[in-house]
Amino acid sequence: SKKEEPVKEEVKQEEVKKEEVKKDYVVGAFFAITGKFASLLGEPERNTVEMMVKQVNEAGGINGHKLVVHMEDTQGDNSRAVKAAKKFIGMGVCAIVGPSRSGSSMAVIPVVQKAKIPLISCAAAESIVVPVAERKYIFKTPQKDSDAVRKIYGRLNKKGVTDVGIITGTTGFGNAGRGQLKTLAGEYKINIVADETYSPADTDMTAQLVKIKNAGAKAVINWSIVPAQSIVPKNMKQLKMDIPLYQSHGFGNIKYAKLAGDAAEGIMFPGGRLLVAKQLIHHHPQRPLLMKYKEDYESTYNEDASTFGGHAYDALLIVINALKAVGDDPEKIRDHIETQNFFGTGGNFKFTPEDHNGLNTRAFDMITVSFGEFKILGEW
Amino acid sequence: MVIRDYIFLGIFLLVMACVPLLLKNDYYISIFVFASFNCLACIGLSLLLGYAGQISLGHAAFIGIGAYTSGYLTTQFAWSPWITMFIGVVISIIIAIAVGVPSLKLRGHYLAMATLGFGAILYIVAVAAVDITGGPAGLNNIPPLNLFGLILDSDKKFFFFSWSVVVIGLLFALNLINSRVGRGLRALHGSEDAANSIGINTSSYKIQIFIFSAVFSSIAGSLYAHYVTYIDPGPFGIMHSVLLMTMVAVGGMHKIWGAVIGSLLLSLLPEFLSFSTGYFKTFGIEYKPDYDTLVYGIILLSIMLFLPEGLYGGFSSAFRAVKNIVKRNGKKAKSSS
Amino acid sequence: MLRLVNVNSYYGLVHVLKNVSLHVNKGETVTLIGANGAGKSTTLRLISGLQSVKGGEVTFEGKDISRISAEKLVKLGIAHVPENRQIFRPMTVIENLELGGYLLYKENGKKELGKTIDEMFARFPILKERENQLAGTLSGGEQQMLAIAMALMCRPRLLLLDEPSMGLAPLIVKEIFNIINELKDQGDLTVLLVEQNANAALKIADRGYVMETGKIIIEEDAEALMKNQEVKRAYLGHDKREMWEK
Amino acid sequence: MEITNQDFSNLLQYIFMGIQRGSIYALAAMGFNIIYNSTGVINFAQGEFVVYGGLMMVSLTMTMNLPVPVAFFFTVLFVMLIGILMERLTINTVKSPTVLRLVIITIGVSIFLEGIAMVSWGKNSHVLRHFSSSETFEVFGAMILPQTLWIIGILVFIALGFILFFNYTMTGKCMRACSINRDAARLVGINDRKMVMISFALSAGIGAIAGIIITPIIQMDYGRGTMLAIKGFGAAVVGGLGNSVGAIFAGILIGIIEAFGAGYISSHYMDAIALFFMLIVLFVKPSGIFGSSEASKLKEF
């Protein structure tokens, strides 16, 4: 019909020859590619998806079907995300990958739930996939924030640190982290002596840090996903605070460490192994996949791979796996995902009807910044 | 003059009724649904900005108030959306009074700053008051509207409903500007002193119209909440207020119709840009979504540079020009025959 | 000195000046009278470069000035006191005068500027009293004086005055006309004067033009104009009784 | 005793932090004022000047390795050129300007410039070396960056220059005259177009300087302009539009209030506290702390 998307039309023209052979598998993908503060997430995600599509098709597609991913930019804006989701649904995609941000993911859930199209979010907040009963079609690839908190708190327990100051960004990610930090503190007997926030547009957190310092914190936990997070270590250095700084897994882009310069030295955070792929022991089950993705990405785009790109990689991989196994019926794809068990960049995914994330604390390694690079911080 | 507005309204009603018939895809319909929220808010804003001459850079906050009141009360207490929408309106009125009374004594840029500040404060509260608003994580599971048993859970249903609301809003706005009150508003825009001297209580009028426009925004916000069924502070920030004002100005701020045209254009434009990416590809030009901002800026700029009275002004002078040509040709035809 | 030949001008689509021709000789005082909306102010705006010329020619001392912008014309010696007291309302009186003498300052420096301001204060003592008041808060008449003083600051050779007597008390009107006369008598000032107070204007003018709906309809010596029946009835307000009867 | 010392050094810390934040608001506000003073318009692309200043400086020093003074000079020149271009291509071409229309045009320009910056410098944040050492030193227990001193020093220098310029020089007065009544300004021989162009150049220059001195501390990315513009606008308005002293005073005051708000009340509401304060000021003094209500009534919006 006339109302078809232009891209699709174009695709159709190309199809003419292949039509007899096999139809395309159409997937939607949307990320915060240009929005303020969020493009450090969306850009590697888009790049990754584009790279994977190329690879898949060059290798002859999926069981002979060409993979077509339609890309949209949410700009980190929820209503744009909703519109994009509707666009995908209108196009008849069989699955959707993205979006990057927790808020946008929440906004599109009702739409995709209703359309019964599986969506694999690349956003962190755990609430995206719980309660599973209401989120039948929703999956996500980034590690859970509660697991990240557990990882940090576990380490603090080991080190005997109880008094911590937390400083979180006022985004969906930061806010969810703040919630988990507070909820789990009791369980790990952690005492939060200061609870500060900053907005993504903030440029200076000294006031908050002075408060944390004065409250007698023995460690700082900074939870954020926007570039502003790298000002915190700088400000700490400026204030000559020499207590350890823990970051969230939102720090998983070497660019953040570079922004903080030498102030980043010694920062610790729970991160996916993609960041430290080279340092993994050779028979680590994740290593081949990580190395391949990392090398592919870095040679294609000439920049360091980040965990965010990895989230998109995992998400699309899940879809591809399902397409391979059951074809492009959304319902079947959904059912198939719930049975998937594989190694991705984020860890060993074990999806079940009860767990739409499939990762646990073991997905993380404690990582530190040393001489401007990410290093595995030997387990405890 | 007056009658023309109502004829336009009729035409507009017809056109909008045909839109869903032409657009089969839910996505396109949803674009228009989103546009309807902006349109409603802009109609109110145009009364304030174009007719009463008072600027507001805080109207997105009223959209937020409507949205959050609806969102919070329906999810927490399962109240009927109609009641919560009404409560949202009441809260908006109260806040509009509290903000408007001191602010509307200010003029020009000072008023702009005060309303901007107000909008920014409410945004911060929406982000920080996690217990009520859910903070940046927002509120979800907001129920859809239920119109006498008809649940508005599809784009098409919502389309008809929200554009009906816009048409009613438009009708009200047109009634208002063609009335004693509307003349009073324009008078205070023309000369506040003169308006005062003939007995118009200008400060009261300013506040009344501020409230009136806040109500439009609040309703738009409630509709938004029940349509998307999820809200977070994002869409209610000051940039959205600035966008609303830009829509009014781009459309032509001295006419209600300008607000309609401007909000439609600027709501559809970004979608159009992302849509045209595909076309660029067919021509072998690599167009990235990264250029959207740039192109958007250029389009906005060109309209403001070349059409002093906005799109509405541009249309009507184009229309006049065409009419003149037709007339002239008609005359020529006559004289030659 | 100044010559307009078949000049036309438009506001948008409205044709306001239709083939206007007039000239002012050096040292002369010429007045332009006519009903409201006849186009007198437009003529002055056009000469001073505020209004664009469509067709026809405008020359000043033999030089075509129809394409020269307003600020450059001031440099050539044309000063325009527009109607409605165009002063810098949120600035003080003294700042207004300084700005009036902008070109003087640029060419002759601060000292000369100060001197000329003092001259103006001597001529309009009330402005001296109001020196540091914001110009917008002056009374109507005070503002008019300020506007004239500002125009005189840059020592023009051709002065375009648009209704200088508007809103002024009779005493001041006399004073202003005296000043115009004085300036004229000093020999180096040429004046083109638009006035509603045609009586007073014709008294000091050498020649006059009468304008109606964008056209010059009469050109005559001032004295002859004063006697012209038509003019008398329409603009001079003589023989009121005659009017009442009509 | 110990505690009071601690309190004092905190206070000092907050004050310094506030001054450092506020200096940028003040510089942005002064940029607004310059253009406001010649056109009556608030130029919302002012924040973009700051961004371009920072990003250009990054390119020149970090990528091209030019020495700081040279890079400083060329950056300011470059941004001034952008300012001039902006004026020539947009503001200057408008036939029937109203303030609101011009303001929206500046919003359009700011969106456009933001787009260009995103395409040319990418979406990443960029860092810039500190002018001198990046090691903090201690004053009564407060930790201060040498860069902060640079910022304060440059602010004072520029501020003095502008106060003198607008109130005591003819060109400054001419610029103000242009904003009040264009026709009248032309009739006294002021080249209004030139004045407006100069004001855009100056304002862009100031923006560039602000960007250059702040980037070492806050990092810079293409999207920072809007927020900087809004804060600067706030400072300009609270200080009284068009008033340089007011801009500086209000800018620093807002910075300090933010710092105190975050330090003593709640970082969650830090910005809201500062904004609330701004509103109160406006309600009490409708034309800003240093603004004259009389003069503002005599102006038209």
Next chain:
Amino acid sequence: MVETILEYQELQKNFGGVVAVNKLNMTVDIGSITSIIGPNGAGKTTIFNLTTGFLSPTAGNIKFFGNSINQLKPHNIASLGIARTFQNVQVFDNMSVLENIMVGRHLRSKSGILSSTIIPPFLRKEEKHIKREAEKWLEFIGMADDSQISAGSLPLGKQRMLEIARALAMEPKLILFDEPASGLNARETLAIGELIGKIKESGVTVVLVEHDMELIMDISDIVAVINFGTRIAMGTPAEIQINEDVITAYLGD
């Protein structure tokens, strides 16, 4: 005995150091044309601004029909029946001539924001009435032909007429004219004079500030002369014309 409509008692207005109105005492008789003349800056416009509530007095009293109106807002004063025009004409140039006068009917009509919103104009009786009345006043000033023109593009003389008609449409008891003839030529001035006469005949009291002596002498019943904010003389036009003080301060020889 003639009734007093307006009375100033020891009225005073200071602007910082400037005393614009200084202990002014004066009354205006109902049904009269009372003119106020005086040099520029004498305080005439200030008196009008005080009377209509645009300024509030530093000291003293303004009484309208014996009631003090010192503290009232301009729109309240208008509703008592005091209308005015402005020295710098203030028509609503974003509206047509007819609409300008229709706005003048504001106080004589009622519909509020809610009823205006709901009922379209063509179903509203009041609207028709307003329009009829406005047309009547347009007729009164002889500008019926211009009704659809935008007020801003009228020549000055017509703008002044329009401003007067707008004030009249309020059906005021007292009307204050601030230099209605300034910028008008002799013929137009005459027309204004005629109009003011007609207004008086219709029973409205007129206070007039003007510099055109012929007009003043022609139509005034009483002339008050103000200098430095105080009254220096008051009397019939004939008396004023020969008053020495007035001649030196204002008229010139």
